[in-house]
Amino acid sequence: xxRAGCIALMALATIPAWxxxxxxxxxxxxLLTTLHQQGKGDADVAAALKQVxxxxxxxxxMMNSLVPEVPGQLSTEQIYVLEARSAMLPPPATDIPxxxxxxxxxxxxxxxxxxxxxxxxxxxxxxxxxxxTTLRFQDNVEALAASSGMHGSASDVSVGSGGVxxxxxxxxxxxxxxxIALEHGEEKLPEDKTRWGGNGMIAITTPTPNLTQVWSEAxxxxxxxxxxxxxxxxxxxxxxSFEVPKKKTHMAVNVCCFPKIDQTGTARFSSAGTGIGTGGxxxxxxxxxxxxxxxxxxxYDPYKTVTPYRGEFFIDPxxxxxxxxxxxxxxxxxxxVHQLDTRVxxxxxxxxxxxxxxxxxxxxxxxxxxxxxxxxxxxHTRDTLFTSEYKNQQxxxxxxxx
Numbered sequence: 001x002x003r004a005g006c007i008a009l010m011a012l013a014t015i016p017a018w019x020x021x022x023x024x025x026x027x028x029x030x031l032l033t034t035l036h037q038q039g040k041g042d043a044d045v046a047a048a049l050k051q052v053x054x055x056x057x058x059x060x061x062m063m064n065s066l067v068p069e070v071p072g073q074l075s076t077e078q079i080y081v082l083e084a085r086s087a088m089l090p091p092p093a094t095d096i097p098x099x100x101x102x103x104x105x106x107x108x109x110x111x112x113x114x115x116x117x118x119x120x121x122x123x124x125x126x127x128x129x130x131x132x133t134t135l136r137f138q139d140n141v142e143a144l145a146a147s148s149g150m151h152g153s154a155s156d157v158s159v160g161s162g163g164v165x166x167x168x169x170x171x172x173x174x175x176x177x178x179x180i181a182l183e184h185g186e187e188k189l190p191e192d193k194t195r196w197g198g199n200g201m202i203a204i205t206t207p208t209p210n211l212t213q214v215w216s217e218a219x220x221x222x223x224x225x226x227x228x229x230x231x232x233x234x235x236x237x238x239x240x241s242f243e244v245p246k247k248k249t250h251m252a253v254n255v256c257c258f259p260k261i262d263q264t265g266t267a268r269f270s271s272a273g274t275g276i277g278t279g280g281x282x283x284x285x286x287x288x289x290x291x292x293x294x295x296x297x298x299x300y301d302p303y304k305t306v307t308p309y310r311g312e313f314f315i316d317p318x319x320x321x322x323x324x325x326x327x328x329x330x331x332x333x334x335x336x337v338h339q340l341d342t343r344v345x346x347x348x349x350x351x352x353x354x355x356x357x358x359x360x361x362x363x364x365x366x367x368x369x370x371x372x373x374x375x376x377x378x379x380h381t382r383d384t385l386f387t388s389e390y391k392n393q394q395x396x397x398x399x400x401x402x
Contacts, residue, residue, distance in 0.1 A: 032066055252304070
């Protein structure tokens with residue numbers, strides 16, 4: 001184990017700054033043990049973790065077991081980032097139950113139970129309100145000026161020194177609370193007047209995937225297939241994969257916002273000593289330069305599309321309850337949104353005198369082109385993670401507090 005940790009540490013030392021190093025959860029544990037034995041401080045451990053990209057899920061139980069090896073707040077934050085970014089991956093092979101896959105009849109029986117749960121229980125959920133607390137983690141926090149030019153302005157600009165924030169790795173940004181509604185299990189978002197994009201951040205302005213809709217589209221596509229067993233909260237769950245093609249999908253994507261730059265005014269350019277310029281106006285022998293009123297105005301618009309997607313259902317084999325849903329939107333690299341992956345965990349919640357199965361946690365992993373230049377040479381990407389938990393669930397219209 002010690003040798004494996006040293007090898008992982010040497011690998012991190014030889015790769016360029018901020019380049020991702022793929023490793024397993026076991027290798028991550030060995031790395032942390034080695035750093036702990038070497039007496040590395042919080043900043044050094046955090047710097048090493050920023051370069052790690054896990055190849056399998058870091059479960060909450062395993063994450064908690066790493067706490068003694070983590071020396072402080074900075075490294076703890078990076079462990080939390082690793083947990084969230086690996087949330088859609090399969091767990092280590094040692095954590096996957098060894099039970100054999102059910103036969104075709106057994107698989108169909110599981111899907112029949114799940115179909116009953118989705119359509120007869122979840123889709124009939126009464127209207128609910130809840131408080132959603134969301135943590136935002138992000139890299140490359142930077143923004144374009146609202147306008148610029150020879151006679152331009154720079155109002156409503158949110159930039160750091162030199163226009164670029166130095167934190168070129170995913171780190172904690174902020175936390176926010178919002179009151180959301182659930183109608184028949186479908187999330188309804190409150191109105192949001194924040195000027196996203198210009199503030200160096202994006203927002204997902206569509207609700208999390210609706211289980212009833214995803215289940216229906218997956219069935220209609222005929223692609224639901226057995227994948228594996230997996231432990232969810234210590235209990236065995238049946239995992240089925242699916243794919244929804246473009247012709248079958250209603251998966252809406254709405255991400256706000258991306259810059260649209262318009263040029264206004266005119267400019268006259270001349271080179272030194274020639275007086276030759278665009279629009280004229282340069283004298284022979286002059287130093288050259290530009291004259292006029294040339295400006296750019298930047299407006300921010302949302303990215304909207306309907307996309308095919310693939311995913312996984314995690315089903316309780318005893319009750320048919322869907323305890324987890326993962327979706328991967330199939331986006332194009334030429335779009336300004338490259339990645340939008342979502343995991344929704346469901347669990348029993350007492351609301352009034354009822355026990356309901358509701359979303360209890362979501363994780364959304366995104367990659368976007370913040371300047372809206374995807375497909376052009378030298379464009380930059382930004383990764384943003386959202387982790388949300390739900391509390392204070394109550395029947396809509398109820399004034400009673402939990």
